[in-house]
Amino acid sequence: MNATQPEPWLRGTHTEVGAVQRAVVHALELAREDLHKWCDPLTEEQINAHHGAIAAVAFHLRHIPRSIDRLLSYAEGKQLSPEQMDALRSESAPDAKREELFQELDAAIAAAITRVRAFAPEDLVAPRAVGKKQLPTTIGGLLVHVADHTQRHVGQAITTAKLVSNQ
Numbered sequence: 001m002n003a004t005q006p007e008p009w010l011r012g013t014h015t016e017v018g019a020v021q022r023a024v025v026h027a028l029e030l031a032r033e034d035l036h037k038w039c040d041p042l043t044e045e046q047i048n049a050h051h052g053a054i055a056a057v058a059f060h061l062r063h064i065p066r067s068i069d070r071l072l073s074y075a076e077g078k079q080l081s082p083e084q085m086d087a088l089r090s091e092s093a094p095d096a097k098r099e100e101l102f103q104e105l106d107a108a109i110a111a112a113i114t115r116v117r118a119f120a121p122e123d124l125v126a127p128r129a130v131g132k133k134q135l136p137t138t139i140g141g142l143l144v145h146v147a148d149h150t151q152r153h154v155g156q157a158i159t160t161a162k163l164v165s166n167q
Contacts, residue, residue: 021143061157069087
């Protein structure tokens with residue numbers, strides 16, 4: 001996002017999809033833009049640096065795309081695959097490669113936008129279950145949580161990026 005362009009939700013885009021899906025897509029677009037703005041300038045050392053007990057930027061850059069994928073799997077009525085569980089367990093792995101993190105992030109957000117847009121507005125109230133305990137929610141609840149959870153971790157990544165780069 002450049003300084004002259006408004007945030008995604010103010011650009012008048014994705015008007016052909018329902019309001020909830022549009023808001024989630026805009027949140028994902030904003031997440032991608034903000035992460036690139038604040039984390040692209042970091043070195044690999046800074047991305048992997050821990051500031052006290054705060055998780056490294058690398059954790060958030062891994063967790064965001066992987067959690068989006070997991071949440072959308074639940075929204076699609078699926079349970080997590082062994083590959084998704086392995087990815088979950090590796091989110092805190094040390095020595096992340098900067099380029100790989102951004103490739104995974106960008107690919108996952110692009111795929112997530114396609115997946116979010118595929119939901120019909122009338123299906124948002126359809127029940128879904130989350131996790132081993134099969135906790136009850138709806139497709140709409142999961143989509144809103146994709147946006148909420150993503151933005152929470154974007155904020156944490158930006159704060160940590162500022163700390164490790166001494167801004």
